[in-house]
Amino acid sequence: MNVKDMSERWAKEEKKYYFPDVGKYEYVEDYAKRLTNHQKDDNFYNTSPAVSPNGELVAYISDKGGGTFGVWVMNLKTKESREVVSSGRSTDFEELNFLTPGISWNPKGTKLAVGGKAAGQDVIYIVDAVSGDYERIVPKMQTIGGVAWSPDGRKIAFDADTGGKHTDIYLYDVFKKTTSKLTNDIFTDRSPVWSPDGTYVYFISDRKQYLSVRDLPSDFDIAKHDVDARDIYRAQAATGEIERITTDPDVGKYSIAIAPKGNTMLYVADYNGISNLWKMDLESKNRAPLTNSLHEVSPKSVTHTQRSLVSLQSHQNPNHIATATLM
């Protein structure tokens, strides 16, 4: 069998293997409302959707503005989008972190926090959602991942790494303009989100049972630790005390959202081999699937309205954004 024959056989076998899944799972369009259309807009990336606090707007990162990445805002009623700010056109707004994206609205819904790059280091841009004017927060980090604005508007939680090691969760005080560490150990902590009352910061970590440096055995070797472990934890914003929420580290977990009342956590996990949206009652720890998706999805935010609106990013070929009222 030459290369051409093998190529055809492999493609056929892959289709035979995956096509039965079409009958078992749902397309994203079957349970959510599609908002972006890469074919119509002739672009590729639509990512990191964040619903505004009043549920009227969705901010997202897209390359539909002539090939450069920008922050866009869509009106959910009219479906009209406009680019708020574009990257790559000035030296102090070089690039958006579209591979590890995160956009977070301030509680008033007037500004957006978004990770980016400027002058060789990662920064957080605070962008005015109407004018596009921006300021930079430069915490002197090599990489910055997820960002999350606290419900009282005073702090921004973000995951960052000072230089090729592991990420910790940091808190930036918007008014004092100071940065402090919420987690501070050898484990990789990422994707912070706040509880609606601002008491906790939830995050994903590979730390397994080690909630504190005091828990580490004297002969602990990070080189032998399972760094692919993924569980959800929460740290008290005031004290940094960590509590473990999920206890299935072999199941991939990718993003978190906390429902407005604070008693339900939404998260993406691949219990069945596909990243689906799950909900967990934070008291009983009972969990249930909210989607049965054929394609990988990520929830990025939940609105603070009575009916929770979840913005989903579908990784269907290529990415697009949808919203779903799922709770």
Next chain:
Amino acid sequence: MNEGFAEYSSAGGLDVKTDMFMRDVAVSEYLRGFDQLQGYFAYRGGQAFWSWVEKTYGQAKIGVVFNALRMTRDIDQAFMSAFKA
């Protein structure tokens, strides 16, 4: 395919992310074959191909392919030698 072999080796086969990627490509009727193994697809598709070879023929077959490639220095000849009919 080299990039895919590196992915296959480091992940120890097919991982969840590549499985989801290939499901999307397959059910979207986008999958044609090796000619697509460029750019990002070279990593995901190549990993899926070598995982499929392992599942279909056994892991040792991968060594047979690379050994044949080393001897023939021709990908077509190597495949014909390794995957006889």
